[in-house]
Amino acid sequence: MPLSALFAGVPTLSPLPTLEAAHITSDTRQVSAGSIFFCIRGFTHDGHDFAAKALELGAAAVVCERGLDLGERQILVPDTHEAYALCCANLFGNPQRRLRLVGVTGTNGKTTITHLIRDVLQGLGHKTGLIGTIETDLGGVTFPAKYTTPDPLTFYSILAQMADAGCEYAVMEVSSHGLDQKRVAGCRFAVGVFTNLTQDHLDYHGTMEAYFQAKKSLFSLCDAGVVNLDDPYGRRIVQEAPCPIRSFSTSQDSADYTAKSIELRADGSSFAFVGSGMIARVKFPVPGEFSVSNAMAAIGACLALGCDLQKTTALLAGSHGVPGRFEVLRTGTPYTVIRDYAHTPDAIEKVLSALRAVTRGRIMILFGCAGNRDRKKRVHMTDLAARLADFVVLTSDNPRSEDPMQIIEDAKPGLLQHSTPYAIIPDRYEAIGWALSHCRQGDTLLLAGKGHEDYQVLKHGTIHFDEREVVAELLARGISEKTEDEQGGTDETFGNCRGGRQQRQL
Template sequence: MMKLSALLQDIDILQNTVPGDPDIGEVRYDSRQVQPGDLFVAIRGYATDGHQFIASALEKGAAAVVCEEAPDGVPAIVVASSRRALAQIGGNRFGHPSRKLTMVGVTGTNGKTTTTYLIKHILEAQGIKTGLIGTNQNLIGDEIVPTERTTPESYELHRLFAHMVEAGCTHCVMEVSSHSLVLDRVYGIDFAVGVFTNLTQDHLDFHHTMEEYRKAKAILFTMCDKGVINMDDPASEKMMLDAACPVETFSAKLDAADLTAKDIRLHADSVDFVASADEGIARVHLGIPGEFSVSNALAALGTCRALGVPLDKAADAMRTAHGVKGRAEVVPTPTDYTVLIDYAHSPDGVENILRAARGFTKGRVIALFGCGGDRDKTKRPKMGAIAARLADFCIVTSDNPRTEQPEAIVEDIVAGMQDSKTPKEVIVNRPEAIRFALDMAQKDDTLVLMGKGHETYQEINHVKHHLDEREIVAEYFAQKF
């Protein structure tokens, strides 16, 4: 229980029609979860508007409602932004736990997950207990907390921060999506360091233009004490101009950056390079393949430098870092070809992983992929064109069709492959497509399964059906051998 006035502390209230100062049981932003004595916060969502469910929340016994527009006779606290109010309420409810943590936020189209894991690994090698919030899962030290979205809603974020503090964490590194910045899920959080990995086409169904998408990510650099920015990305100059904090840069190509990579060597299962900064150089080995791994490693090293970890110590710690599930993940198989699983679901992501595979593959590169439904349709033919250009054989299949027809999504992808002579096969059923790919793979080939990554489901018409590509591969070989 907590007094309403305590939950509303420091919130700019436009109108308050709630009688007295009731005790509040829990804070809800989903009317279906409301119980007697709860506070319901009506937020305007991407698909639905919580204001439509105020009456339902009150029928279920809500003691009061926080909203932007209050119906007549409703015990309401009217605010300018319910989303921001929810974030502030979360901070008040859990004792502002983010203020007790050194917060690190990583934003960018690709590389966020791997970069956050590398930062966590380096910090914990220094004896710093670190929490993590991201796409794959949330971690409180070593405890795994499942996640539904890259950045949880603000109230759940503060609950997670509180658990981290209780568990003895002093630092938290989190992926910060463009959605979360625009929708105020991270409103009011002070980040010690903000990190920018890159900007490529994604989420244009939500942001509409690339510049709007970039500006969304730039919000992070108005919320942090120091920025760490990838100088190799074309958007970096604008990101630095928009930053309201000192910025340090990293680059795998340019000498002008604060942290650079020299003598880069790419291997089938790792990368090696020499990291160079004002304080000296350090030899870096990271057991994740691909040129993009150099950028991710630099982002992590630059972040840890900004947090006070010497470059040589950070580089030493990185040697023992393992790959992240669903990111250039090598699937164990009793065969003489390689199977990779990667989360690539944007044009740049597809290009990165296929270039990485091309770099070490002696035989053919076989690309299997689809595109998600109810998302940016303009990237579909682009992903098809890139795959046809970089792979020796393409298998176009279904990803998460959501409420769209899988066949229609496939047609959009294939449209971008019409001018290519690269052979392709269309098999909409994803498990069937994977088995087809395994059947055709030969010695020294690399089969790249793109799009699902860490996911163990396929979403069709709002229902998540179990689908783990690792299991499909394992079952295939169990039957074959």
């Protein structure tokens, strides 16, 4: 492709060389003869430091934000993140212009809401693609996702495949990282949805305000927005967004759409969706007030797209939920086992509150804190778990390059603020077996943090780890509920901390 076509509409600060681009990339490992290399400033590395190497590997030119004394072989731009995304869009013929885009952002709820919107649109006869945390759906062909919002080259390739497959819509989760790094530059969203904002990703953004500004930037790319009025940051977006906004709430009549007569049950929830001149009764097969909020967001987005309210709510009633999102595992036991992706303080609080309303016995939560992620949220997670559950099993969750026991030590102070009994078992497989063996009739065991994931990321590599399979295997081996006498009393007993387990008994 001629550079003049590749850079069409892309701001530049230097003349474009007259040459053909054989390939574009921001990764020196992908550089080949005739490539255009984009110098991207990353979280740990700066692509400008690898510009000379890219030229040695055969790159025809490098795109940079500052002069590198490379003569005509450098193309200077104000922002390489934006330039890369816009060039990727041009490379694939701007497929975003052949689709109606729906973007969902926020800390929690993105995956559920995007799936619900996709399911409604498909149910109404519109071929729809999806890009998200769990999977990428090209309008009928699905494959596992690696990142919530892919890099621009992958992202625009996916949109091109959707458009070529005849999709009318593309519904996507838009992460704060993706927005901050301008991976979706060049897109115009028919609708943007904001769920909420709670502590997460501060290792990257630094402050909640920076995190918020990244999320809010989605609405500068939208024709319309649907925003959660129950969230304080959502209320800010209502005031600050540059596009028209419709708000939703589970409690506030000042919202454009309000949930009334909410009923929460173990098998789901129901409510009246009320707006100006409209009302519909909604039955949704996932329990919890957070599920009502997710359903409200999906309905609001579909209305913004011109969908009929009654048809939309009828299709939601037939939804089967999302794998790993408040998913009840089939165990055949007198207690309930649920797996959920809750991996932030807010998500843990919401899912435990939902379980409290429908659990007859005790609630046991098993979770860990991810390695190489925001360390500040660890103690908040254990604090909420110990406050809202009847028993806590603290274990590992993708420790990555960190020492699993150090992660646990970072999180442990939150447990010690409460008298809630707990067990610390670093090995997640062993921890699940221990938790299953201590469940009784009427209890609920929540496996939190991994949700749909079928792997565990360890220091020396990634292993297969699917909690549905783990639970089934352990139960097949004869793990069963124990009696109160078998479980002992409530005195504090501790084992060897390093590599062993610590326990305040059940």
